[in-house]
Amino acid sequence: MDNDFAKHEIDYLRHYEAAGFTDPYRIVNSKLENLVTKHTYIPRDITVLKEHRYEGMSDPSDISLLYVIETNDGSSGTILASFGGNGNDSVNSFMNDVPKENIKSDFMLSPDAKR
DSSP: OOOGGGOOHHHHHHHHHHTTOOEEEEEETTEEEETTTOOEEOGGGEEEEEEEEEEOSSOTTOEEEEEEEEETTSOEEEEEEEOSTTOOTHHHHHHHTSOGGGBOSOOOOOTTOOO
């Protein structure tokens, strides 16, 4: 994982899962739902630890964002947002409502991290 421009979402997903960020999420009725526990969260209930941005190889306007998150009850995992022609705006809308103090830009995960 030396070159940020050569990475793909799946590379980071595997890396974060290996480090313990294993809970999958989706947006349901404007709330973040943990697919394992079925618990739902509003924007102030989560902390965005890291955001990774990817542009489409053939169309740079196709963008995806991988969010690495923790919730106020201790769950942690990832959620992927897609933009462009096939994108779904529900993740973006939810993430735009996360309070600024809940967005960390300095979170770093070492290559061999285990949580």
